[in-house]
Amino acid sequence: MFVFSLLCYRSILGVIFILPFALLLERGKWKELDTKALVWLSINAFVGYSLPMAMYYYGLHDTSASYGVIFSSLTPLFTFVLSILLGMESLRLKSKEASAKVVGALLCFGGALLISMYNGKELHLFTSVIKGIIKISNGVAGGQHHMRGTLLLLGDCICYAFWYPIQ
Numbered sequence: 023m024f025v026f027s028l029l030c031y032r033s034i035l036g037v038i039f040i041l042p043f044a045l046l047l048e049r050g051k052w053k054e055l056d057t058k059a060l061v062w063l064s065i066n067a068f069v070g071y072s073l074p075m076a077m078y079y080y081g082l083h084d085t086s087a088s089y090g091v092i093f094s095s096l097t098p099l100f101t102f103v104l105s106i107l108l109g110m111e112s113l114r115l116k117s118k119e120a121s122a123k124v125v126g127a128l129l130c131f132g133g134a135l136l137i138s139m140y141n142g143k144e145l146h147l148f149t150s151v152i153k154g155i156i157k158i159s160n161g162v163a164g165g166q167h168h169m170r171g172t173l174l175l176l177g178d179c180i181c182y183a184f185w186y187p188i189q
Contacts, residue, residue: 033071065188069188070182075178078175081174084174085171093134097179099130
């Protein structure tokens with residue numbers, strides 16, 4: 023299926039299910055919706071929904087599903103680093119909270135790095151699920167443009183990291 027049509031169908035279904043609740047529960051708030059609020063809502067929707075989901079689906083097309091999940095676990099790391107760079111988070115290594123955040127970020131990065139560089143035996147935990155995966159000549163499940171898929175998945179994580187401060 024074409025990725026943008028999938029995103030369009032998904033958005034339409036979301037509107038169908040959420041709009042009645044918004045109309046009912048937010049009756050008095052519709053007067054406050056001006057051009058500035060609509061621009062921020064549009065930026066929020068583009069950076070937090072359309073762009074990252076499209077990048078993720080196209081990245082999955084060029085890599086494998088397990089590789090996509092690995093990159094999804096890097097989103098908290100990018101969010102933490104971005105919040106430090108934007109000054110939303112102060113890095114006081116002497117406090118327990120900051121130390122736990124740094125250790126968590128390093129564990130996310132280390133785990134993703136370990137899994138992405140793993141070249142050992144294939145794990146056949148659920149053979150009925152794994153039978154449908156077709157491997158190409160270089161041993162990577164998915165498309166032939168692994169670097170492009172990796173960059174798209176990385177862009178997905180960065181978009182989500184920028185989306186949290188925008189909210």
